[in-house]
Amino acid sequence: MTGFLARRLALALPVVWVVVSLVFGLIHFVPGDPVAQMLGDGAAVREVARVRHELGLDRPIAQQYAAYITGLLRGDLGISIRNQAPVWEVIRASYPATVELTVAALLFSLITAIPMGAIGALRRNSLSDRMIGVVSLAGIAIPNFALGPLLILAFSIGLGLLPVSGRAGAMSVILPAITLGGGLAAMTTRMTRASLIEELSRDYVRTARAKGLSETAAVFRHAFRNGLVPLITTLGLQTGSLLAGAVVTETIFAWPGVGRLTVQAINARDYPLAQGCILVIALSYIAVNLVTDALYALADPRIRHD
């Protein structure tokens, strides 16, 4: 297992390097002078020169790159122009909200998808299976930026049950979590159903039934456990995507996380903060994928020996 993890880490290192380099290069994609754009048309020439010097943009690109990498290794992501505070401090204040939302979305997906997928597989082609099929299809088709406002319309404005936006108490996370996790729940439902149907047709399940085990034991103790293994990969990969999806969901619900911070930084042309947010989300995505690989290898020993 240690060897497997070491190999995966070694493979992740060049990816991290490219991602870091790409994020470093973003500011150089800005057409024209990024500092002039950050400060606006009315900025004094001296002010533009001062900020350019502060950001190190007046130095040769190789020096800028070296400074960026050494800064990163020390945990220094630069200074936010809008907040006049270290980027890392600003992101650290928002990060827990994003983690909370992502975990809530993941929990929502698991709580709804696994029972729905299991019902679909066990009552194949029944009315409940078809209804689950329609709901999961709708879940995949409706993007989160359409689902969010529709949920607000139904549950906040129509029924008055849940808050419209903000992060205050357990109730406020429900709608953002459903919005963010809706697509994943739909996808996981379909995967659970398909995977369970496949497992239920295998010989070991037939043997379990033939030796007199109850249907519940044959399904839940045997088929279910094996059927859930492929879900770990999908869920892991999709958890990473939830982090990126949080950019939209947090904007809809004014959820004070890194996603909303990214959009605010972009709109304010606070490029150092936007770069920092994008880097943190991308690195979190890579980290989640690594953890997924480890979990998958733990669940299925064949992966470790590939």
Add this chain to the structure above:
Amino acid sequence: MRWRILASGMTNRFFGRRPRRLLVWTGCIAVGVLALAGLLAPWITPYDPLHQDLAIRLEGPSWRHPMGTDELGRDILSRLIAGARVSMRVGTAVVLLSGTVGVLVGGVTGYIGGRLDAFVTVIVINSLMAFPGILLAIALVAFLGPGLDRLVFALAIVGWVGYARLARGQAMKAKTLEFVEAARALGASRGRIFFLHILPSIAQPVLVQVSIGMAGAILAEASLSFLGLGIAPPDPSWGAMLNDGRNHLFDAPHMVVFPAATLAAAVLSFNFLGDAVRDWLDPKSVR
């Protein structure tokens, strides 16, 4: 007679059995309507999608305005039709650009193999795959600035990797097949083998990917426009319309409901079409 039997077999495979046939027909018709709406938008919109009339702002659905009006009194149906043009333009451009680059890069690296393949796969493709697609698009558009061409460029940068991975896998499989070996034995050049034998064998799965890629590109454009990073106002975009509607959830919910339904229907239709194309090209996948 033979071609008739063959054609009817292919048609049956495309449209499938009854419940499936309904979905495929729905998908095909919806994609057709969307494409037509996009093509004919300047002539078929009931009103000028940019025309503002504050006297009728936030009006609900009526005979005059079947989907109501927005905060500036613009007709929502006309804006949705004009938005279809934007979505189809972006979708087609992104799929063409990313598909061409992806198939060529993936196909060539998969066919040649060796260090070039290792570099492209390990460094370029894996790194870009390590970036969540929508985040990379947001990052590129945010730093490149607004504009349709920049939006297409950003989405193509994100999209080509999927095609490249697919094409690479197909090319690696195809180069070991007997007809490629035979062409090599007959003295065909690498270029000839690639363009005449490898590329056609990549085409089938790419066609499926194209249909799903259209849905992805339309969704990505709408996401970026929703965040204010895509199509600049006042030009209509489904994502931007949803964003406008968010501010009027209390007094004009139709501003959200119609663009959301249109977007979901478009995504679903392209996915149905993708499924149908897959079943048509690969009968083994039909269950």
